[in-house]
Amino acid sequence: MLLTHAKFQSFLPSDRATADVRTSAQVLLCLSCESKEQVDEMVERAVRAGGKGRVCPLPDVEVAGMYGSSFEDLDGHVWEVVWMSEEMVRSGEGVSKGMEELERKRGGGEEEEEGKDEEG
Numbered sequence: 001m002l003l004t005h006a007k008f009q010s011f012l013p014s015d016r017a018t019a020d021v022r023t024s025a026q027v028l029l030c031l032s033c034e035s036k037e038q039v040d041e042m043v044e045r046a047v048r049a050g051g052k053g054r055v056c057p058l059p060d061v062e063v064a065g066m067y068g069s070s071f072e073d074l075d076g077h078v079w080e081v082v083w084m085s086e087e088m089v090r091s092g093e094g095v096s097k098g099m100e101e102l103e104r105k106r107g108g109g110e111e112e113e114e115g116k117d118e119e120g
Helices: 005-010 036-048 086-090 092-106 109-119
Strands: 029-032 061-063 066-072 078-084
Touching: 036 066, 036 078, 078 086
Parallel strands: 029 078
Antiparallel strands: 061 066, 066 078
8 A cells, every 4th residue: 555654654653753764774675577677677667757776785686597676766665676487486495595696696695694603
């Protein structure tokens, strides 16, 4: 559901403020597409409408049957847009491997693994 800022605020407890999405993040928004071309088209449409394209740490990602990009909408929300091959979707292991490779490319996988070793 899309709401105006005032309407959204009416759903919140009285002691809560609407977050400033340009300085904090509350959600990660991700949309799935039917093809790589549709991913690029969605980002291009967002940019033509006044948004900013390719704003995530790895602007465009292609790994192990996955392809993705991102954009920031006019309100400052960051959206990731992805396509996954049918083989990857059918195989839960394929999705895990693709996400692990993506984390390595983003530079986050090693830190996460180190944290696991220290805890357990």
